[in-house]
Amino acid sequence: MESEARTTAESGSGAAARLEQSSRPSASTFGTGHSIVGSDSAAVGEMLADLRRSETDLRRFLHGLPGVDQVGAEARAASLVTRSIKTSAKLWALEMAVSMVDLTTLEGADTPGKVLSLCAKARRPDPADASVPPVAAVCIYPDLVPIAKRALVGTSVKVASVATAFPSGRASLAVKLADVRDAVTGGADEVDMVIDRGAFLSGRYGLVLEEVQAVKEACGRAHLKVILETGELVTYDNVRRASYLAMVGGADFIKTSTGKVSPAATLPVALVMLEAVRDFAELTGALVGVKVAGGIRNAKDAIRYLVIVNETVGEAWLDPSLFRFGASSLLNDLLRQRSKQLSGAYAGSEDFSIE
C-alpha cells in the first residue's frame, strides 16, 4: 500500500477509480508507483450518495467490481492455511481469538437461565484463570436482550441481538424494523440483521440497500452487523457484491452467515469479504468489520482465520472492534489450547464449563 502517508480518500484506486475511468481521462503517470486518480473525499461522498439514490448507478457499480476467480481465491486461502503458528504466536492468537468471540446461543429452546450462564462465561471465560480476556459479546435473540444486559452491566462485554426476522428474513420491512427496535430498546449494543437474499439474487439491489439503510437508522447508536448468508449467495462474485452493498448501506460489520445454513463461514469467503473491506477502506476511509460465523468449532480453524486477516487486511483488523467469531463451542477449545500452551498438558473436556 503506497498510500499510508496520504488520506485514502485522495488515493482511491479501488472501485471508484474504475467506475470513473470510463468517464474521465486518467492523469496516469505509470511507473512512479503513485496513485493518480485524484478523487477527493467530497467526490467519494458524492459517489456513495449517488449509489444510494440511483439503483442504476448501484447496479453498475456492483457489476463493475473486479470479478473473483473461484480457483484463485480458493488456492490463496489454501496456501494461507499452511502457515504454521507456534509457541508465543499461538498463545497470542488464542487470546486474541477469545477476545473476538461473540458467544452465541440462537435456539428456540433458549432460556433465561442459559443466557445468564452464557453471560457469566462471557465475562470470565476461564474461572480458574483471571488473565483470560472476556469475550467480545454475547449474541442472542431479541426477547432475551434485557436479561443479558442486566447480567453484563459494568463489563466490556457487549450484547448483540439478531433481528429482522432472523434467520430467514422473510417478513415485511415494518416487522423487521419492529424486531430491531425491540432489540435496541431492550439494550442491545449490536444488531445482527439478515439481508433479503431473495431480493439480492433476483437483482433487486436497491431493495436490499434500502433495508440495510432503514435498519441502520433504526439501530440508532447500536452497531449494525449485516449477515450476507454467503451459503445462499453461492458465488464469490455475489459475496463481494453483497459485501459492498452492505457497506454502502452503512454496515459497521459484514457477517458471513446465520449459522442456520450450510455451508456457513469458509476461509475463501472470509478472504473475499476481507478484500472487500480493505478496498472499501481504501475507497472511503471507513473501516468496516468482518464477522465469521457458523461451523468454527476449534482453535486451529480460528487461528487460520486470524492468519487470513493478518495477511489480507493487516493488524488494524486484528482487534475485536473489527473482527469477530460467531461461535459457541469454539470458546472452550480456545481455552483448552491456551491452557495446553501454558501448562504443556491438555485439560480434560470437562474442565471447562458448557454454556
Add this chain to the structure above:
Amino acid sequence: MTKSYPTHKPEAEPGTVPPLQGDVAEEISRPDASGQSRGSDDPAGGLVATRRGEQASFTYAPAPESRSIVHLQSSYGLFIDGAFVEPADGNAYKTENPATEEVLAEVAAAGLADVDRAVEVAGRAQREVWGPMSGAERAKYLFRVARIIQERSRELAVLESLDNGKPIRESRDVDVPLAAAHFFYYAGWADKLEYAGFGPHPAPIGVAGQVIPWNFPLMMAAWKLAPALAAGNTCVLKPASTTPLTALLLAEIIQQADLPPGVVNVVTGAGSVAGAALVAHPGIDKVAFTGSTEVGKDLQRAIAGTGKHLTLELGGKAANIVFEDAPLDQAVEGIVNGIFFNQGEVCCAGSRLLVQESIADTVVERLKRRLATLRVGDPLDKNTDLGAINNAAQLEKIRELAAAGEAEGAVRWSPSCTLPSKGYWFAPTVFTNVSQAHRIAQEEIFGPVLSVLTFRTPQEAVAKANNTVYGLSAGVWTEKGSRILWMAGQLRAGVVWANSFNRFDPTSPFGGYRESGFGREGGRQGLGAYLDV
C-alpha cells in the same frame, strides 16, 4: 462524507487506512510503515485491555521443520549398477546449503571412466532386463518408487530445501508431491504403450542420458526418469553439481524399490566433465536436457550427426498478461506466484508482467502491498515464502542484470528486507518503467526480479509477449473466455495458463519452442519423447 461512517477505532485517524502489517518484523519491515500509523494500533484493542501472550502483535514465531529426519552422510558415491561406488579416480567436491554456506556433504565427481561404466551397465540392463520385461512388471516397480517417494516425502522435502535453498513450503507442497505424481502417472502408461497413439508396436529408444538443472532437482529427476522407464529405456542421470543430494536419495529409493541393477544410474559431478561425457557417449541413444539455452545449444552442436534423439527444455522470458477485466486480487496472487515461486528460478517464470495501461497503477500498487507481506528467510521455516538463491554464480548474474535494469533507466523497487548475512540472498524486486528494449525485458534473469511493462490493446499485448527469443510459457488474466482462447492461439509459447500461473500436472505436456527448446515432458507427448516412433 467519511464522517457518516462510524469508525470503530477511536485511535485511528479518520480517513486514514492503517498499513498492512509487515508481519515479518525480523526479516521484512514495511518500507513505508511510518510510525504514526503503527502507533495508532493499540495491540490491546479498544474493548479489552489484557495481556496477550508475551508479544504485542501477530508476529509469527519461528516454525522450523526439523532437519533430524535427514541422515546426511559425510560423503556420497556414484550410483552405478544398483550400488553406490567410489569414482574411479577418487575425485570429490563439496555441496553446500545456499542459505548458510554450510558444507552439507562431499559428493563424488564422476570422470570419463565412471560415465563409461554407467552407460555400459545401463545398455546391458536395457537389452537384457528392462527392455524385454513386460510393461505390467515395469509398472509395478514404478508404482513402488512413487509410493516410497510419498512415504519418505518429509525427508526428501527437507533435503531438497537444504541443498537447493527453496522454502520447505514449496518442496513439501509442490516438488515432492509432483515427483511422486509423475511416477504414478507414467507407471500407468507402462503396460498401455500400444494405445498411446504411437502405432501398434512402440519400442524404447535405448539408453537415455539425462542432464538436469538445480532449480527443481528431485522433480526434474522424476520428470526425466518416469517416462523413460515406463517406455522401457534405462537411464544415466546427471544431477546439477550444486544440487546432487535428492537425486542420490532417489537412487537410494530406487534401490529400496528393488529395481534391477543398471536400470537407473546417477553420476554426480561437473557439467563440463560428467555431463559433457555423458551426452557425447556413443552408448547413449537419447539425450534429454533441462537447463540454460547456452548449454542447450552447445549440446545440440555436440550431438549433431550422431543420430541420437534429443529433447531440450531451456530458458524462458514468460509474459504474464493482465487485462483490465481480470479478477484483480487473484491476478496479483498469480503475478506473485509467477515470479517469486522458487525465488524466480523457474524457466517458465512470469518474469515480464504485461499489464493493461488502464489498470497499471492499481495493479502495481496492489502488487507492492502484497509483496510487503512476503516472508524472506530460513528455507526450513514453514512460514517462509522466499528462500535463498541456489548458488553464488547465479546470485552474481541476478545482481548484474538488476544493475543493468537500473542503469538503463528502469525504476527499481523492493520491500524493505533484512537479508541474512550468510548465504546467497536477493530481495524480491520489481522494475517499473521498463521498455521492451531493456535487457531486463529481454534476458532471462532466473531470479526474483519482475519487469513491468504496459500495453493498450490485445494485439499489442500479443506483439510484446511474442517479442522474445524464447517461447516457453505465458499467462493470461481476463474474465473473458473468448479472449483467453484467442490469446492462447496467438501466443508463441508451449504453455499458456489462463487465470493461473505455474500450475503443473503430470498429465499436461510441458515444453517450449524457439530458444526455449523442443520436445514435451508430461502427458502422452512426454511418453513419445522416449519411444522410437
